[in-house]
Amino acid sequence: MRIAESELILNKDGSIYHLNLLPEHIANTVITVGDPDRVSQVTSYFDEIEFTIRKREFFTQTGYYQGERLTVISTGIGTDNIDIVLNELDALVNIDFTQRTIKKEATALNIIRIGTTGAIQKHIAVDSFIASEIGIGFDNLLHFYQSDDIQDLKLASDLGKYLTWDAAKAPYAVHWDENLGAHFVDKNVHKGITMTNAGFYGPQGRVLRAPLKDTNLNHKIEAYSYKDKLITNLEMETAGIYGLAKLLGHKAISMNVVLANRPLGKFSTDPKEAVDRLIRFCLEKIASYPH
Numbered sequence: 421m422r423i424a425e426s427e428l429i430l431n432k433d434g435s436i437y438h439l440n441l442l443p444e445h446i447a448n449t450v451i452t453v454g455d456p457d458r459v460s461q462v463t464s465y466f467d468e469i470e471f472t473i474r475k476r477e478f479f480t481q482t483g484y485y486q487g488e489r490l491t492v493i494s495t496g497i498g499t500d501n502i503d504i505v506l507n508e509l510d511a512l513v514n515i516d517f518t519q520r521t522i523k524k525e526a527t528a529l530n531i532i533r534i535g536t537t538g539a540i541q542k543h544i545a546v547d548s549f550i551a552s553e554i555g556i557g558f559d560n561l562l563h564f565y566q567s568d569d570i571q572d573l574k575l576a577s578d579l580g581k582y583l584t585w586d587a588a589k590a591p592y593a594v595h596w597d598e599n600l601g602a603h604f605v606d607k608n609v610h611k612g613i614t615m616t617n618a619g620f621y622g623p624q625g626r627v628l629r630a631p632l633k634d635t636n637l638n639h640k641i642e643a644y645s646y647k648d649k650l651i652t653n654l655e656m657e658t659a660g661i662y663g664l665a666k667l668l669g670h671k672a673i674s675m676n677v678v679l680a681n682r683p684l685g686k687f688s689t690d691p692k693e694a695v696d697r698l699i700r701f702c703l704e705k706i707a708s709y710p711h
């Protein structure tokens with residue numbers, strides 16, 4: 421079926437609406453980062469940069485790292501942007517832009533998020549790494565899609581009940597890609613459950629001037645366990661990436677460096693270096709991932 425001009429929106433040069441990319445611009449392995457400035461921090465380790473484009477907060481570079489073609493793209497902040505980035509990346513590989521039809525053979529991308537986060541457990545020190553085994557979304561994004569079969573409904577319902585959460589704002593839970601995820605875990609990485617929320621302040625239990633509705637929310641999250649697993653960290657993209665990647669047939673892993681330890685009230689003294697260590701770690705893991 422032909423997809424209408426209002427749904428699959430292409431720019432005059434044939435590129436996809438927000439990302440401004442043509443199908444040939446992206447590699448099958450895509451690194452997503454929140455901060456547009458982090459894209460060139462990643463590609464500073466590349467042997468060659470083939471392509472650079474920027475529109476709004478979406479800055480993309482494609483190039484080669486140890487002989488492998490990789491795309492690095494910034495998503496900006498939040499799962500509203502993840503909806504755009506994941507749908508448009510998927511369209512670039514799985515929709516024929518000339519015919520406006522879905523291609524017969526689907527392409528699966530490897531998607532690796534290199535992000536920053538706040539730990540909710542005291543024992544997870546600032547500057548350490550977390551690989552998200554599960555992303556739990558409090559942002560509602562996945563509820564707009566038919567997605568029950570890719571969600572961990574039991575975990576979401578258990579946590580919703582534990583927090584006596586408003587049913588209209590029910591969380592969703594989606595697992596990482598097991599193969600890709602396992603490859604990124606080693607002795608220096610905490611494996612955890614990441615809570616993705618719709619904001620940095622109130623939704624992550626931060627108070628500057630605006631008082632919180634539930635002042636105990638972070639303590640409750642810190643104390644919650646499901647099948648002996650704790651919620652480890654809070655950020656703003658992982659669950660959306662896991663949900664849409666799984667729904668669209670892509671493989672995703674979210675790796676985050678801990679900049680804040682919330683219960684201890686600590687923040688990294690050198691966030692740029694901490695992010696750089698995670699970048700180098702992830703690039704080595706990508707280079708050694710069997711294809």
Ligand SMILES: O=P(O)(O)O[C@H]1O[C@H](CO)[C@@H](O)[C@H]1O
Binds near residue numbers: 497498535537655657
């Ligand atoms: O560093 P990035 O990848 O942007 O990730 C985290 O940092 C931002 C908030 O400071 C949010 O996007 C959060 O998820």
Ligand SMILES: O=c1cc[nH]c(=O)[nH]1
Binds near residue numbers: 536537680
């Ligand atoms: O506490 C933090 C740190 C980074 N990013 C977040 O979303 N939260």
